Amino acid sequence: MAPQRFREQFAQIQRSMPDVPLAIGPDDAGEFLYEKGVVLARDGEEARVVEDTVRQHFTTFAGLAPDHVRRAGPETNRSGITRIQVADPGRGDGSGDPAVAGALRALSAAEARAGHRMVSRNHVVSIAVNACPGDEPVPVAPGTPPNPGAAEGAHDPDSAVGVLVIDTGLMHDHRSYPLLAHTRGDAQVAECDGDGILQQYCGHGTFIAGLVAAVAPNTDITVRGTLNDAGAVLESEFGEKLFEAVDEGGWPDVISLSAGTSNGRTDGLLGVDAFMRELRKQRTLLVAAAGNNGSATPFWPAAYADLPGYEHAVLSVGALRGDGEYGACFSNHGGWVKAYAPGERLTSALTGFDTPVPYVYQHSTYDACRYGFTYPCTCLHPRHNGLLSEDGGPAKPDQVMFEGLAQWSGTSFATPVAVGMIAAHMTARAQTDPRKARRQLMEDTTEFAEVRGSHVPALLPPTWRPVRVSPPAARA
Structure with a gap:
């Protein structure tokens, strides 16, 4: 089951x-x-x-x-x-x-x-918190700074690194967040339902763009709403949508993709084969989320990083937990995951900058980590009851209000942190080749974390602050 x-x-x-x-x-x-x-x-x-x-x-x-x-x-x-x-x-x-x-x-x-x-x-194919969810967003108190924090540096349109985020679209009030002043792209479709309740995964692309901008201020970020419909698309359509995403503005320096699927195979997705072969001919670097199934099963397109011919064109990114020392419970793992970045309880832009927006939780938290971990992970903290869950929760699910920033977890968000570090490296080194920047960054990395018994490269931005959470109280 x-x-x-x-x-x-x-x-x-x-x-x-x-x-x-x-x-x-x-x-x-x-x-x-x-x-x-x-x-x-x-x-x-x-x-x-x-x-x-x-x-x-x-x-x-x-x-x-x-x-x-x-x-x-x-x-x-x-x-x-x-x-x-x-x-x-x-x-x-x-x-x-x-x-x-x-x-x-x-x-x-x-x-x-x-x-x-x-x-x-x-x-x-779905955004990497959808059919394999890490958690749902959590409100933070007004005045809470982003995490990673905003790095020093200015936006220079003549030297900015081009980043294409393929995800859900931008929320209508995203420009109210200073770090996203230079971000452009598609608008999020149908942010709220008929009752004014924020729909699930709306703000996902905005949150990702905010993380890239925080780690790498000198970026030109474009967000394409390729996954606006519940964050999911059929494989037969996905390859074409990827081509459409790069057509509008040309092939960027870096693509940030927090979507994919496993398929029980080790040779990729038939539906994106043409796009991936074209990517290999370009100079663009694809940085892709490893997925949140807590599994070693390859998750595509991220797992292309382990296929011959794609090792320089694709970087697969797993998530570290809030302390940065170990892998997050939900993160996929294995030799095909080439780097890990903070991906648990990050803080970035969501929505509600202009007017607070209500959200109703869709999933209930658990009494214990569903992957068997013993630290206070997002499976069980913070506590909430969800609309879709059926295991004895109250009839009325929990509702919260968002007022700009939020805290969220998933390899979806470790991915733009890695994108930001590559872009920041390009700016600092005046490097114009994103694939060389990726190699240099990985070679220069001195931080490591433990993931399922293996020591793996850890990409930790200088402005990222570890988040340690006390064990939650038992559910009444």
Whole structure:
């Protein structure tokens, strides 16, 4: 059975995609989400082979009519991906999808002959606190400084490092936060619901931009609202959206991406393969969140950092807990995670600068860390009861007010801290090559932390302040 939090998020994402029946995989194990009844293949000859092979398989072994297998979307786009329907998807109920699993098995022999993957599930790519959440934002008292604090330095448009944040859009009052005075990009869609309540994950992109600006003042930050719809998008659309994000302003120095998915494989995502191959040809550095499943399973696109040919183009970032000495309980980990940065209880811009905004918690905290850690982590502190949780909480969930800054945790936020450190290094060294700056920064790093028994490079900004929390009182 999938963990409680994952199930809660499945329900929310399914509501945000009412016309896309979703399944939990693999085989209902709670590792990733994907579209029911559909597989992906590369355009052209491979799509034809996949379609014919799956049609023959299901006609022979499942007795399905051949017209169950057909193209289910546009056949050409820059991502080079075709959606192929392999069965009637039915409804999205969170169970696995035997038809898709059968289609994948049917192609195993053809893939072995071709020497590469030809077919894939159509995974849901989500911001890295969504289907694998760290926690929800927490209000901070007015006057609380950002953490990391604002580094010294001025914004110089002639030398500023270009940073593209691919996430949710900017909140309407983001310019009320001085550090974001030079930030531009897409507006957040539908910040609040009909009752004026802040919607979940609104402000995510603004929070990230505030972290980059705090660590590296000499940056030109552009935020693209690629993930405005509940922070989730189908893999079949994600590659195209990544191309669109870089089209508008050109390839930047650094891309900050706090989104992804696992897929049970070690060779990447079929839906972003074309974008990643193009990225490799550019000078741009992709800095990507490792995800918050507390798992060693590769999380894509971050895990491209461990694939041959991408080691200089991608930096995968895990999260350190509030003291900076150990990995955060929720952070993914493993050899494919190349650096760690503070990612627990960071303070940055959210919303409510102009007028305080109410927020209703969606998830309840736990009585103990859901990953088995014993320090006072965000699984259990600060206490709140959520709307989506069903395990005996009160009928009315907790509501809070945001008045500008907030505290939030996740590899989503460790990522822009690392982005800021790379950008600050570029400014300090007059370095114009972000990939060289990444290598130099990693070589110069003298700080290390312990993550699951391994000593790993720790990127700690000079203005970051450790946050140590006392154990919470027992729930009454």
